[in-house]
Amino acid sequence: MADQDRRNTETFTLTNNATGEEFELPVLEGSVGPKVIDVRRLYAETGYFTYDPGFTSTGSCESNITYIDGDEGILLYRGYPIADLAEYSDYTEICYLLLYGDLPNNEQKEKFDFDITYHTMLHEQLIQFYRGFRRDSHPMAIMCGVVGALSAFYHDSLDISDPWHRMVASYRTIAKIPTIAAQAYKYSIGQPFIYPRNDLSYAENFLYMMFSTPAEPYEISPILARAMDRTLILHADHEQNASTSTVRLAGSSGANPFACIAAGIASLWGPAHGGANEAVLNMLQEIGDKKNIPEFIKKAKDKDDPFRLMGFGHRVYKNFDPRARVMQESCHEVLGELGVTNEPLLELAIELERIALEDEYFVERKLYPNVDFYSGIIFRAMGIPVSMFTVLFAVARTVGWIAQWNEMVEDPNQKIGRPRQLYLGETERPYVALDKRG
Numbered sequence: 001m002a003d004q005d006r007r008n009t010e011t012f013t014l015t016n017n018a019t020g021e022e023f024e025l026p027v028l029e030g031s032v033g034p035k036v037i038d039v040r041r042l043y044a045e046t047g048y049f050t051y052d053p054g055f056t057s058t059g060s061c062e063s064n065i066t067y068i069d070g071d072e073g074i075l076l077y078r079g080y081p082i083a084d085l086a087e088y089s090d091y092t093e094i095c096y097l098l099l100y101g102d103l104p105n106n107e108q109k110e111k112f113d114f115d116i117t118y119h120t121m122l123h124e125q126l127i128q129f130y131r132g133f134r135r136d137s138h139p140m141a142i143m144c145g146v147v148g149a150l151s152a153f154y155h156d157s158l159d160i161s162d163p164w165h166r167m168v169a170s171y172r173t174i175a176k177i178p179t180i181a182a183q184a185y186k187y188s189i190g191q192p193f194i195y196p197r198n199d200l201s202y203a204e205n206f207l208y209m210m211f212s213t214p215a216e217p218y219e220i221s222p223i224l225a226r227a228m229d230r231t232l233i234l235h236a237d238h239e240q241n242a243s244t245s246t247v248r249l250a251g252s253s254g255a256n257p258f259a260c261i262a263a264g265i266a267s268l269w270g271p272a273h274g275g276a277n278e279a280v281l282n283m284l285q286e287i288g289d290k291k292n293i294p295e296f297i298k299k300a301k302d303k304d305d306p307f308r309l310m311g312f313g314h315r316v317y318k319n320f321d322p323r324a325r326v327m328q329e330s331c332h333e334v335l336g337e338l339g340v341t342n343e344p345l346l347e348l349a350i351e352l353e354r355i356a357l358e359d360e361y362f363v364e365r366k367l368y369p370n371v372d373f374y375s376g377i378i379f380r381a382m383g384i385p386v387s388m389f390t391v392l393f394a395v396a397r398t399v400g401w402i403a404q405w406n407e408m409v410e411d412p413n414q415k416i417g418r419p420r421q422l423y424l425g426e427t428e429r430p431y432v433a434l435d436k437r438g
């Protein structure tokens with residue numbers, strides 16, 4: 001779309017109080033959501049930058065993929081509400097939707113599933129790569145390394161100016177990521193790697209590669225496969241979050257997609273982002289008992305204490321996280337299927353949620369449970385070790401990263417990402433020779 005088409009009749013006038021100079025800024029309007037003040041010409045025409053650490057008021061790109069209204073608790077993938085997608089769709093359909101913009105018809109779905117399925121195996125030599133890691137490595141560390149290494153193995157899809165290369169690299173990444181993740185897990189527990197099976201769905205295959213062994217047949221529970229599929233759907237994309245922005249920033253220099261996704265995985269690892277699901281479970285274990293909740297709530301409110309209630313709060317959702325609602329339902333289904341009637345950690349989580357939601361500190365700041373508050377409990381019930389929680393998030397988010405990367409590469413307005421700064425360091429000073437320094 002041309003700039004002119006997005007331009008609103010509104011403008012913003014900036015007045016410099018020192019000089020009296022005025023500068024008019026255009027306002028752009030998307031299909032839905034807040035209007036945007038276009039500051040692109042600001043520096044060239046006024047000599048001033050904007051300052052916005054954490055990008056709390058800054059849009060970095062145009063996008064057609066995902067829309068969030070944090071006040072209303074709305075999350076749409078290509079216009080479809082997340083709750084409907086979680087209820088009626090499946091993960092590969094979501095992958096198609098995010099990549100191509102529309103839901104597939106039968107034929108398109110069949111072909112897409114076939115293409116993804118037939119890219120799930122890894123280059124045999126890549127499998128040797130795992131042996132370079134210590135057995136006790138965190139699986140996210142292995143993920144960063146192995147995904148980054150894909151660019152050393154798949155040279156034939158690295159020309160980002162070629163749409164065919166971009167598509168092959170996209171399919172490969174989406175298809176291989178569960179295999180890479182499952183092998184990272186198998187490596188950490190010393191079990192043989194399990195090769196993917198083409199007769200299984202994406203979620204079934206992932207469970208199969210993680211939990212089966214060559215020694216005995218592994219039966220995949222349809223309820224657990226559905227819960228895994230739903231978890232993948234809920235985490236598939238989330239507009240310009242830290243890891244997605246990292247992928248876009250890395251890609252803005254023309255870096256290859258595998259390297260960009262590895263950068264996204266590294267960014268996701270932090271406890272304020274994808275690492276939160278692991279941190280929630282560690283926190284619940286540390287709290288240990290309902291009677292200790294008030295002490296931890298007190299710590300979370302204490303500004304001198306770095307502790308935060310993990311799984312609470314979100315940069316964008318200031319009402320509720322729509323993903324958390326679906327996740328909470330799924331959590332009860334999974335525990336029911338597994339016959340877990342009194343999971344002490346779930347009871348602890350529910351009590352923690354109740355107490356926090358009644359506390360003035362959390363109410364005032366609109367801090368609600370986010371998606372990660374419940375996902376950890378589901379993963380634990382499924383037998384997934386805590387260190388794999390963020391890996392699961394990375395598997396799910398890979399399609400979002402790759403869809404956003406493709407959108408960026410195809411965007412005619414795309415430029416290398418290069419933020420500016422407010423410099424507070426020393427001004428220019430003369431070099432002092434070593435023997436003259438005090």
Ligand code: CMC
Binds near residue numbers: 271272273
């Ligand atoms: N526990 C206690 N206080 C909190 C928390 C929390 N979890 N989250 C925010 N606050 C307070 C914060 O101290 C600040 O208080 P004040 O206004 O008095 O200084 C206020 O709430 C606003 O917080 P903020 O840090 O300005 O908010 P943010 O938008 O920068 O941070 C967040 C968002 C998700 C990083 C943060 O809420 C947090 O660290 N939550 C815990 C980690 C977590 O669960 N992350 C998963 C996010 S969902 C999955 C994903 O998309 O990655």
